[in-house]
Amino acid sequence: MSEGYGLLKGKKGIIFGALDERSIAWRIALACKREGAEFVLSNAPVALRLGQLDALSEATGAPVIPCDVSSDNEVIDLVNKTKEHFGGGVDFVLHAIGMSPNVRKKLPYTDINYQWFQQSLDISAISLHRILHHADEAGLLNDGGSVVALSYIGAQRIFSKYSDMNDAKALLESIARNYGSRLAPRGIRVNTVSQAPTKTSAGTGIKGFDGMYTFADMIAPLGNPSADECADYCVTLFSDLTRKVTMQNLFHDGGFVTSGISEQMIEDLAKVYANEE
């Protein structure tokens, strides 16, 4: 592991959502370790059965605490075990959780299953509220802490294949703002990081992902950021260097959000249409 800047020395946290080594949360865990943080890792019991998280646990010295974030009881259990493990509270929380049965089954947005829609919203967005509620109630959130949830630009713009996850991300960003306002008097920040398409298990499970990835990469002046680059950005948000940043949706997308079209794409499109004439 390369040397860091010690930005998170003495900080304790919870990292949700590392599934395998491509996961953004996995890369964030490695970066947090590099910067001197201690943390617990959590994922749904069904994800833990895949067994891959043990390798990250070994590499970082972080215990794994199972938790399906759609269950209040499991979140309460995780909160209590985390408190017991650290003998106190946490300074940062990473929410890197997303799941839509409708996207998995590739149902078109106009013909989704409503029970699955509720599951998408519950697991991908409302879980942020549930985690913060139970953590706060148990006194787990230290003053001056930082909470980051990962989002996607589908919250603002239409990406048809992202289906009900567009709605889930819009709700996630709203919960981050609303909870952020309630925790701000204690110096606790709550932000979302809107990451560009990234080749992970959740990402590549979306129909048309390759097209979305290439399109974003061609438009973004800096190109798509990797999961490791996202991890570095999240480290700054967990650190004391960003103490007055809260209730924001922060785009980490190489400049995609403010770009219209790139020179390269104009040239490529011109060639395609010239060939068709």
Ligand SMILES: NC(=O)c1ccc[n+]([C@@H]2O[C@H](COP(=O)([O-])OP(=O)(O)OC[C@H]3O[C@@H](n4cnc5c(N)ncnc54)[C@H](O)[C@@H]3O)[C@@H](O)[C@H]2O)c1
């Ligand atoms: N990959 C991308 O292109 C991209 C882009 C922007 C934002 N994001 C977001 O980043 C976050 C992490 O996703 P990723 O791309 O690293 O993929 P990933 O598949 O590695 O991570 C998603 C995680 O959510 C967990 N999860 C699902 N249901 C759960 C439940 N009920 N309880 C607890 N955990 C549960 C999964 O086990 C998995 O670890 C997600 O919020 C995703 O929407 C991803």
